[in-house]
Amino acid sequence: MAKRRVRLFFPPNLITEPIVYTMGKEFEVVTNIRGGEIAGDSGWLYIELSGEDDEIDRAITWAIDRGVRVDPVEGDIIAG
Amino acid sequence: MYDLAPLHVCELCFGPLEVAYDYDAIRASISREEIEAGPPTVWRYRKLLPVGNQPLVDIQTGWTPLLKAENLGRVLGLRNLYIKNDTVNPTFSFKDRPVTVAATMARGFGFDTIACASTGNLAAAVAAHGAKAQMKCVVFIPSDLESSKITNIGVYAPTLVAIRGNYDDVNRLCAEIADRYGWAFVNINLRPYYAEGSKTLAFEVAEQLGWRAPDTVIVPTASGALFTKIARGFEELATVGLISGGTPRMGLAQAAGCSPIVTAHEANTMLIKPVKPSTIAKSLAIGNPADGYYVLKAIKETEGLAGSVSDEEIVEGMKLLAQTEGVFGETAGGVSIGVLKKMAEAGALDPDETVVAYVTGNGLKTPEAVAGALAPPITINASMPDFESALGLLREEAPALS
Numbered sequence: 001m002a003k004r005r006v007r008l009f010f011p012p013n014l015i016t017e018p019i020v021y022t023m024g025k026e027f028e029v030v031t032n033i034r035g036g037e038i039a040g041d042s043g044w045l046y047i048e049l050s051g052e053d054d055e056i057d058r059a060i061t062w063a064i065d066r067g068v069r070v071d072p073v074e075g076d077i078i079a080g
Numbered sequence: 081m082y083d084l085a086p087l088h089v090c091e092l093c094f095g096p097l098e099v100a101y102d103y104d105a106i107r108a109s110i111s112r113e114e115i116e117a118g119p120p121t122v123w124r125y126r127k128l129l130p131v132g133n134q135p136l137v138d139i140q141t142g143w144t145p146l147l148k149a150e151n152l153g154r155v156l157g158l159r160n161l162y163i164k165n166d167t168v169n170p171t172f173s174f175k176d177r178p179v180t181v182a183a184t185m186a187r188g189f190g191f192d193t194i195a196c197a198s199t200g201n202l203a204a205a206v207a208a209h210g211a212k213a214q215m216k217c218v219v220f221i222p223s224d225l226e227s228s229k230i231t232n233i234g235v236y237a238p239t240l241v242a243i244r245g246n247y248d249d250v251n252r253l254c255a256e257i258a259d260r261y262g263w264a265f266v267n268i269n270l271r272p273y274y275a276e277g278s279k280t281l282a283f284e285v286a287e288q289l290g291w292r293a294p295d296t297v298i299v300p301t302a303s304g305a306l307f308t309k310i311a312r313g314f315e316e317l318a319t320v321g322l323i324s325g326g327t328p329r330m331g332l333a334q335a336a337g338c339s340p341i342v343t344a345h346e347a348n349t350m351l352i353k354p355v356k357p358s359t360i361a362k363s364l365a366i367g368n369p370a371d372g373y374y375v376l377k378a379i380k381e382t383e384g385l386a387g388s389v390s391d392e393e394i395v396e397g398m399k400l401l402a403q404t405e406g407v408f409g410e411t412a413g414g415v416s417i418g419v420l421k422k423m424a425e426a427g428a429l430d431p432d433e434t435v436v437a438y439v440t441g442n443g444l445k446t447p448e449a450v451a452g453a454l455a456p457p458i459t460i461n462a463s464m465p466d467f468e469s470a471l472g473l474l475r476e477e478a479p480a481l482s
Contacts, residue, residue, distance in 0.1 A: 005089070060252075069248075074271070077251050077255055077267065078220075080362055
């Protein structure tokens with residue numbers, strides 16, 4: 001069982017969508033929310049995903065395809 | 081509170097971890113005289129860095145010049161303007177500061193491999209410190225990185241891994257690699273220690289000004305770690321009694337093509353919306369800044385400033401700095417000077433206040449940014465008449481040469 005910590009950023013058109021719930025229903029991953037904020041028309045969540053590596057990859061790809069930005073919790077790692 | 085270990089996020093909330101110090105103990109043992117008698121490097125401030133007594137990985141980083149910028153100050157109407165010239169570090173950028181601390185901690189924790197993902201400055205700093213420490217070194221770069229930059233990294237002989245794919249894919253892969261392998265990724269699992277090295281940019285400025293903080297600083301900003309650590313550095317000096325007063329007004333400088341923190345500041349929100357960077361200031365091209373929230377907090381707490389500049393203004397800033405003060409800074413330096421100029425012209429800076437603008441990397445790293453914006457050389461045959469004819473033209477066009 002793998003675990004991955006990611007930060008989801010929700011743009012205005014997705015702020016009311018049950019993305020995390022649907023992710024947990026559609027894929028064999030456990031979604032564990034650890035922090036977050038909604039301000040105005042956008043928001044973000046820190047979330048831990050547990051499951052098989054491939055399934056986590058599929059869940060992340062699914063979220064990205066829906067317009068959610070998915071980053072490592074560390075933010076941008078590639079430095080100048 | 082965690083013991084000193086290669087951890088970087090809180091296991092409960094996933095927020096970033098910071099190093100905590102026993103300031104009472106430091107205050108009781110630190111003095112200006114002791115620091116002044118120390119080495120001409122960042123290590124003169126060892127008591128305010130998290131390394132304890134372990135052997136240092138030291139390539140003589142820091143104690144860079146603080147230049148009184150009389151000429152630039154005259155242009156901008158600022159009588160007490162200084163440039164912190166960090167272009168002259170061993171690998172020619174400020175990144176040597178955090179990396180010397182991270183490499184020291186990496187060796188102390190028993191890692192045998194040091195690593196990073198970078199497009200330039202950080203990669204060179206990590207590779208150089210890896211060589212000095214005789215550690216294995218793995219550097220991840222985008223597959224389309226310019227050959228000159230690859231040379232600047234490759235000369236230290238790290239294992240260079242060029243990754244194909246878009247920026248976000250590469251970013252996620254590096255995070256996974258860091259999770260899976262027991263390597264010291266300086267800006268991931270060693271980030272709390274790594275970031276501490278940037279405090280020395282505040283320590284040096286305060287000492288070079290005669291143990292006082294400036295009124296305002298202008299900091300070129302990408303992830304926000306440099307910005308927040310400079311603020312913390314001044315705050316720490318006051319906490320341990322080395323300066324009176326506190327943190328200066330913190331001035332944020334970003335490239336307009338990657339300015340998510342400036343945008344949030346202007347919208348009066350603490351929520352930073354990630355952006356896709358599009359700027360010539362590649363060393364500042366971080367669209368999802370990890371410390372952006374803390375940058376906004378520092379600006380609020382110090383009644384600070386924020387501004388951004390276009391690519392054209394970045395080039396003008398680089399030229400202005402070079403042509404007034406003889407300092408060739410990279411594009412991030414152009415951001416710093418461009419925003420400084422905007423703030424001065426907008427009347428946001430008092431003509432008599434002490435202002436320090438940070439120039440954090442050497443212009444030889446990004447010469448292509450200004451190459452097309454400079455006057456070409458005057459080419460002549462190897463003859464005196466040709467020379468004098470050309471000189472005559474020069475006299476006509478540039479009377480100052482007469």
